[in-house]
Amino acid sequence: MAGWTIHQGRAVHLGLDNIDTDQLIPARFMSTPRAEGYGQFLLHDLRSDPEFPLNRHRDVSILVAGRNFGTGSSREAAVYALFDAGFRAVIAPSFGDIFAANAVNNGLLPARVSDDAQAELAAFLAAEPAEITIDLNTRTIALDDRTFPFDVDESWRTKLINGWDDIDLTRQHADKIAAFAACRAFSEPWVFPTASD
Amino acid sequence: MSKRRTMLDKLWRAHEILCREDGISLLWVDRHLVHEGSHHAFAKLTDRDLQVARPDLTFAVVDHYAPTRDRARIADPKIAGMIDTLRKNAQAHRLRLFDLHDQDQGIVHVIGPEQGLTLPGLLINCGDSHTSTHGAFGALAFGIGATEVAHVLATQTVWQRKPRTMRITLNGTLGPGVTAKDIALNWIAALGTGGAQGHAVEYAGSAVQALSMEGRMTLCNLSIEGGARLGMIAPDATTFDYLKERPFAPDLDWEAAVTTWSTLASDEGAIFDRDVTFDAAEIAPTVTWGTSPEQALPVTATLPDPTAVAPEKAKAIDAALDYMGLQPGRPLEGTPIDQVFIGSCTNGRIEDLRAAAAVLAGQRAKVPGLVAPGSAQVKAQAEQEGLDDVFKTAGLTWAASGCSMCVGMNGDLVAAGKRCASSTNRNFRGRQGPGARTHLMSPAMVAAAALTGTIIDVRRFLGERAA
Ligand code: SF4
Numbered sequence: 001m002a003g004w005t006i007h008q009g010r011a012v013h014l015g016l017d018n019i020d021t022d023q024l025i026p027a028r029f030m031s032t033p034r035a036e037g038y039g040q041f042l043l044h045d046l047r048s049d050p051e052f053p054l055n056r057h058r059d060v061s062i063l064v065a066g067r068n069f070g071t072g073s074s075r076e077a078a079v080y081a082l083f084d085a086g087f088r089a090v091i092a093p094s095f096g097d098i099f100a101a102n103a104v105n106n107g108l109l110p111a112r113v114s115d116d117a118q119a120e121l122a123a124f125l126a127a128e129p130a131e132i133t134i135d136l137n138t139r140t141i142a143l144d145d146r147t148f149p150f151d152v153d154e155s156w157r158t159k160l161i162n163g164w165d166d167i168d169l170t171r172q173h174a175d176k177i178a179a180f181a182a183c184r185a186f187s188e189p190w191v192f193p194t195a196s197d
Numbered sequence: 198m199s200k201r202r203t204m205l206d207k208l209w210r211a212h213e214i215l216c217r218e219d220g221i222s223l224l225w226v227d228r229h230l231v232h233e234g235s236h237h238a239f240a241k242l243t244d245r246d247l248q249v250a251r252p253d254l255t256f257a258v259v260d261h262y263a264p265t266r267d268r269a270r271i272a273d274p275k276i277a278g279m280i281d282t283l284r285k286n287a288q289a290h291r292l293r294l295f296d297l298h299d300q301d302q303g304i305v306h307v308i309g310p311e312q313g314l315t316l317p318g319l320l321i322n323c324g325d326s327h328t329s330t331h332g333a334f335g336a337l338a339f340g341i342g343a344t345e346v347a348h349v350l351a352t353q354t355v356w357q358r359k360p361r362t363m364r365i366t367l368n369g370t371l372g373p374g375v376t377a378k379d380i381a382l383n384w385i386a387a388l389g390t391g392g393a394q395g396h397a398v399e400y401a402g403s404a405v406q407a408l409s410m411e412g413r414m415t416l417c418n419l420s421i422e423g424g425a426r427l428g429m430i431a432p433d434a435t436t437f438d439y440l441k442e443r444p445f446a447p448d449l450d451w452e453a454a455v456t457t458w459s460t461l462a463s464d465e466g467a468i469f470d471r472d473v474t475f476d477a478a479e480i481a482p483t484v485t486w487g488t489s490p491e492q493a494l495p496v497t498a499t500l501p502d503p504t505a506v507a508p509e510k511a512k513a514i515d516a517a518l519d520y521m522g523l524q525p526g527r528p529l530e531g532t533p534i535d536q537v538f539i540g541s542c543t544n545g546r547i548e549d550l551r552a553a554a555a556v557l558a559g560q561r562a563k564v565p566g567l568v569a570p571g572s573a574q575v576k577a578q579a580e581q582e583g584l585d586d587v588f589k590t591a592g593l594t595w596a597a598s599g600c601s602m603c604v605g606m607n608g609d610l611v612a613a614g615k616r617c618a619s620s621t622n623r624n625f626r627g628r629q630g631p632g633a634r635t636h637l638m639s640p641a642m643v644a645a646a647a648l649t650g651t652i653i654d655v656r657r658f659l660g661e662r663a664a
Contacts, residue, residue, distance in 0.1 A: 017513055018390060018489045022625040027606050031262075031275045034237060045627045068391045071424065071489075072625060074326040076237060076343035094391050097426050098326055102342035153358065155219040166344070167245070170352045173215065173223060177354055180214045180225055190447030190454045191227050191319060192253065 003163030009061030017066035039084035070099025238346035263599030303572020313443025335432035393425035404477035431462035487517030537566030545571030563650030
């Protein structure tokens, strides 16, 4: 996964609260191998309406959404759909916990903003998408002459900037993990199942 | 004075291998459960030429795509392919697979406890948000995404920031016809789908202690719908009785295990970041009317009227009523339904089937429906008790176990525009199929809806007891 620090792109406003991952990608598309691209499935069942914002504007990479974005199922495919459709950031007042973790693991920023900032962004983007700049270093969103701060877990920010992969990081701790497992097997042996049937 | 610790504190400490400067902990994973949907994670492993680190702690199950009819031949090549991919991955990594024809097959969150794979004090991960179910046993259990699943497969560990703590206390006693499902829908409606965001919820109070393990699992299962990272309940005699002599439960170590498990409960006087209390006696059978689990009301209520609320709230209500094909301000009770579904990891256990069958007993349903037991064992038990006959006499289809109509991946779908009374956990737009309209409620409420073809208060069927 490639890291990034500054992203400049066109932002589109999607008014709704509680956009769950079942809407981000309906279950019936999830058997598709990732190599085939998931962008075509993004918000699939809402897109039958030609006026839906994502149908009208295709050259966008930042989504401004309502409260509790990505709630529901843990399906990482929801992030694949956003990423493969070209999105690099979602700006919302709150996110589903698992969705946000999945997003960061794929280089997609879940940027948390205040309700006021969300409302101002929404107003700014109401008519048409517009260019905005997201800076992970300063944790700010800039549009025209205004800037808004956003929140993101510090460890996630570092991960996004460096494009780190957790498996590589964890393997550096292999000795500690092995020692921990040995200790656990000694103190609580029943944790390690032996039944076979 | 030593610090009084919550159950989360204790479980976290017991699994923490290290804590980084930025406050993120590396945790040891005791059980990792995978299913057909885990194919992305296995592909990541293959890409890097890695093996599963602890096949002895990793268990695979066919559930999300499991056909509930006609298991011998799977018509849809995509569905057959998903199941076959899991088989291949399980074989390549030497994992115990609960396959389609296994007598122990079932929904991952039903068979974990049933097999005694779920135990108090364990850290349990699965690439599925309802992993919170296992917290009913006093386990630290939470859902993760595919990248994290790959990480657990490769390392048997997971990086996490410790969630904040929240206690939801249910004092008093539940009324007749009121269940764990109603407790859950009630608190989610009160606090919202983001109400417990970032928190580990511990359920406490007399009404929770009085719940069976089945009820506790239903309650913890739905924690995620209120935004919680996980749900948990302190293990007690009910927990131990349920687990004793399960296939993977401790045997020779039983006494030592119970002694350890008995220390897991939060210390008296431990402080939670948030504390919320409800009176169990005030909870009515609860039904969702909209497209989010927070859009739930007592069955006796009337549908919300968007003109009576602030404009920013009106929009969401309007959109939900419109999708659901409902009129504002009308009574919820009496809403005609087209079909019913009983099953899922929320309410597909033996007690749920018994509750539904008790309402149906010998009568015929006015609408068609599907009953999919949560596991092959639940199915066998139900058949032994003759519950299958009750469902069949009612005109409902008695099916094999799997996720089925909870998510429709196996092809069990609700048609567009059709209204389904469902014992599942998500009423999201299109969850049960494109355009499907889902009303969540308890299994007994679903049975009552089946009998009358409308949403109806199950307490009307309880005779004297409801008076
Ligand atoms: S029954 Fe539904 S919620 Fe439970 S694991 Fe299956 S799909 Fe997920």
